[in-house]
Amino acid sequence: MLSEKIKKRLEFKLQNTRLRQLIAGEIVALLAEKPDDVNTEEYCMTVAELVVGELKAKLCRPFEEKPLDSGEKEAAASDQATDFDAVIKRLTTGVEHALLAGNLQMLRALGEAIAQRDTGTSKHSPRVTLLSIALAEHLDLDTERIQALIKGSFLHDIGKIGIADDILLKPRGLTDEERATMNSHPQLGAMIISSVSWLADALDVVRHHHERWDGSGYPDGLKGEGIPLNARIFAVVDVFDALASDRPYKDAMGFDEVRKEILAERGKYFDPGIVDAFDQIARLLYNKYMGKPYHVLDELVRHAMETHFGAATPIPL
């Protein structure tokens, strides 16, 4: 039998490798069967060749087949390519799903943290995301744009992380200087996420959600359709949610009052086309989402993310 010392050395060499996870069981089983009268080194070499040979046969078969007649060749190539492609696809899909699920979890956690610090409630984050998704679906936007909108909705105010509490939490009466600092949050947010390639498509919302249709917004004073579409959509739902919910410094408005405020900004603050589309579903969304507890909103947003990203988001957060 193989000595304990050699077994341990082999285990040490293989530890923390993917190879070990995949084939260690088989290798150890083969090594454990070494007859006492066989040289250990030779036996190890034989086992290694056997394992490598089997792996090669499984993984490299399409590249080493002997010449076949044309019919056999076509069928074999097709089968092998299908097998090989299927394995690679399964592996990459698994990895991609795991990464995506992790990213989506991180997105929700970050969104909640930002909303909690700024508005004192976690509900703002899932609710504006749900409102954005509903409006985007109503506008029949494509999947990629909706995915970008979801990311942007969660992270729209991430720049407020860099705003000091005495300014961020001041209910009213900001000085000009304080207002300028507060209004720097879209640029700050854009800077924070700019190094994350997966969030590149969230930049439209993060940087431009305070632009105004008439060009009087910030940070870039963009006007009309010069403002990215996702930012125009998000601006409407963000203000709708702010007006319709309680904040530490104000009570929530009722639906009719909120609707009136939004319509009054049609063509000024907001894109008139977006306001018209939102107005068609606003009552329904108000009844569906406003006043709902966090766990209900969170469950709904998780389901919506699964739908639009095609990935399972693990439970719990």
Ligand SMILES: [Fe+2]
């Ligand atoms: Fe903002």
